[in-house]
Amino acid sequence: MLRRDLSLQELFGELVERAFALSLRWDDRQVICYLTNLLTEFAHMDNLYRLRDLNGRPLQEVAEMLYYADVRLGAQSFYQEREVHRHIGDFTLFWTGVYPEALPKLRASLRKDHLIDYVKQGKESYGVAVRYRRVARGSPDVPTPFRELRGGDAGLVRRASDVGTDGARELRAVPQKSRRVVKK
Numbered sequence: 069m070l071r072r073d074l075s076l077q078e079l080f081g082e083l084v085e086r087a088f089a090l091s092l093r094w095d096d097r098q099v100i101c102y103l104t105n106l107l108t109e110f111a112h113m114d115n116l117y118r119l120r121d122l123n124g125r126p127l128q129e130v131a132e133m134l135y136y137a138d139v140r141l142g143a144q145s146f147y148q149e150r151e152v153h154r155h156i157g158d159f160t161l162f163w164t165g166v167y168p169e170a171l172p173k174l175r176a177s178l179r180k181d182h183l184i185d186y187v188k189q190g191k192e193s194y195g196v197a198v199r200y201r202r203v204a205r206g207s208p209d210v211p212t213p214f215r216e217l218r219g220g221d222a223g224l225v226r227r228a229s230d231v232g233t234d235g236a237r238e239l240r241a242v243p244q245k246s247r248r249v250v251k252k
Contacts, residue, residue, distance in 0.1 A: 080107040110162050119155055130156055130189055131180035137193070150200035153193040160190030 074082065081104040088094050110116045117126040119133055122142075127133045136142040137152035163170060164186050175181050 076111060077104065077108045080104045080111075106158055106162065107166070110158070116159065116162065119152060129174075129180045130160065130184050130186065133159070134189075137196075146200060150197050153200070154197040157190045157194035157197060160186040160193070164190065 081100070084100050084103045084107065088096075088100055117128055119127040119136060121127060121132070121136070127136065133152060133156050137149055137156060139146055139149050143149040143152060163174060171186060175184065175186075
């Protein structure tokens with residue numbers, strides 16, 4: 069049973085840890101911390117849709133984000149390209165892992181994301197973010213969260229999509245009082 073006096077960060081931390089321990093049988097503190105921070109950050113919709121086009125309009129589809137994730141198109145620098153790819157990875161992980169039931173709407177036939185596979189694109193974007201981070205650091209070391217988040221069959225994007233419904237069900241079980249904090 070969860071305590072009622074938890075902060076949003078603590079609540080997500082306990083839920084993520086519980087999902088990993090019980091559903092995935094996987095205990096990687098860096099990834100658990102990364103996901104806890106991601107969920108806390110994305111609890112505010114402004115952060116989920118923080119990327120903007122040149123007119124200041126929020127980018128709400130992965131297809132739009134991809135334009136700004138390429139220095140040959142809309143990205144102003146390689147740093148921006150890496151950060152946009154990281155956000156795409158986070159964005160797709162969030163939707164596939166927490167709210168997989170929203171994917172049909174997000175990928176509806178009249179939307180730009182209709183042909184985008186969120187799991188595949190998430191893995192590819194995390195891969196780009198890892199490569200740019202490695203170049204920026206001048207080291208072959210890849211931070212554990214990115215390595216795990218972009219990994220192949222053992223990767224978190226795959227695992228999250230495999231158990232996403234269970235995780236979403238567990239998050240929906242959060243007491244109503246805590247949900248009000250999320251909506252702000």
